[in-house]
Amino acid sequence: MIENFKNEVNKGLESNPKTLPSKYFYDKKGDALFVEIMNLPEYYLTRCELDIFQNKTQELVDAFGVKPNTYFELIELGAGDGTKTKELLKLLDSENYSFDYFPIDISSNALGLLEQDLNKELPNVSVQTKQGDYFEILATLKDSKKPKIVLFLGSNIGNMTDDLAAKFIYNLGANLQAGDKLLLGVDLIKANEIVRPAYNDSKGITAKFNLNLLDRINNELDGDFNLNHFKHQPEYDKNEGIAKSFIESTIDQTVEIKAIGKTYKLAEGEKIHTEISRKYNDKLVEKIIANTDFNLEAKIQDNKGYFADYILTRH
Template sequence: MSPHPASPSFHVTRTLAEDATEAALRADVLHGLTGTPKTLPPKWFYDARGSELFERITTLPEYYPTRAEREILLARAPEIAAATGARTLVELGSGSSDKTRHLLDALPQLSAYVPVDVSESALRGAARTLLADYPALDLHALVADFTRELTLPATPGPRLVVFLGGTIGNLLPDERSAFLAAVRAMLSPGDFLLLGTDLVKDEAELVAAYDDASGVTAAFNKNVLSVMNRELHADFDPGAFEHVALWDARAEWIEMRLRSVRDQVVKIPAVDLVVDLAAGEEIRTEVSAKFRRTGVERELRSAGLELTHWWTDAAGRFGLSVSTVSG
């Protein structure tokens, strides 16, 4: 275990209103299911059941990203520590903070850890475990949406902002541009961004990772219907949809969709919406962009960030990069 400075503390700051999640779900459903094509953002997969299913997905033989990223973290954490000299670690979408431990162990000079997540219960659960294992680490948890403007607590620099899991691929190009610009705005000279990006590879390997033989990803995809049924009193029949995963070679991303197997009418009373779905009509539930180093470097540069380090796993499936403020 890494030695950390004394004076441990734990703070939780909420920047989301108590009803923000419900309001965002209503807005996303109204916007997405009245558009053409119909869409839903992937963040609504992750209720307790969805989070459990995703944890199962990460252990499936077809799903390589989690293993590939962990391989890089284990091998390169000391280099990341040496390159950044970080005294504060900020993790966007921290969840259980499981992978972060590789960095905590490699950063003996670390003073503070700032996990950011929309779920206060997830933050408090992770904090209990982390404080037991890192009793001298100051934790400043933020209950916040990392896709919106963030105000970070006053903690020592340099800061290392971490965005792992290839989650940036779930953002559309314009959203990625806005997100990276917002990250840049958080950083002071001498701060860094550690970014995980899934890489372009063979189509069959990509599709298999999102359409596993055991059907766990299909259940995960359909879980968004259960979320709407519970939270918005909708009457979706998950059995009336099939899971679809396909590779868009032009956009270089995977799309997950739910395809209606018959003509159906779905009522969503909480948002006063009736949705007509024809047999074969699809709802896009996730985009997962895949990257090349040149593209990552270009997008970072456009946001005012300069790529300084780049690593992949041994098979070249996943990329981890460090960047800092340009100029």
């Protein structure tokens, strides 16, 4: 893990323009900051998808096309704390659907907490946690030949370029059978004044979250980034439909990372690109799935029309 971290940080800081992988936002401090972000009034994404799962639960189940007496596997990629999915599980449980729930996550701690929570709240639901890589675990589940519904929530697909998103969905399809479903949660393209604050909140929590990546390099790779000489710089243009996050150097400076054994020069105003968050509409979703094994079956939106859960069927 530490070798991968070193290699990816070095590769990113030697690139032009400079980049750092957003996956390294998430250490213990980063996890806590992101929980804070999700509860901020400006960060609408989590609330909007939760609105769908709370208030349009039956519509989701109808779109899946499953019947109470027909067994299926409900698989969630990156399950986290399962807050949204719990609303779906409650309905499936109350109507006596026959299924197993397979939450997949990289964090064994998150899975343990989720399993404990569900065993307490929904003791009749069969929970089979799976830790590790999405595709490795899907490959093991593929052999069952049972009908599958895969959940990929939170607009996590938006952290990928369109080409990578298309490959990701294609690879998902390769692990599924005809008739299996994919629920793809995406943030919709909307006005600048709604999107921008979600990535640049008034309390500065998102800035701390982004700059924590430099702190992590300092702590784990013996770097000497001075966080006072950097600032969080988000950008969003509705016409492009992509929110971008940058860490910008506020002075000319040289940074050393001892674990890598290198120094890196940054000019005043030079930006390190850390993350994208693609926003979608029907046309973009259709484009991304055009060369995959999926057809678009349904689109379910929150009450504000900010977010959508697309239901795709493997053909």
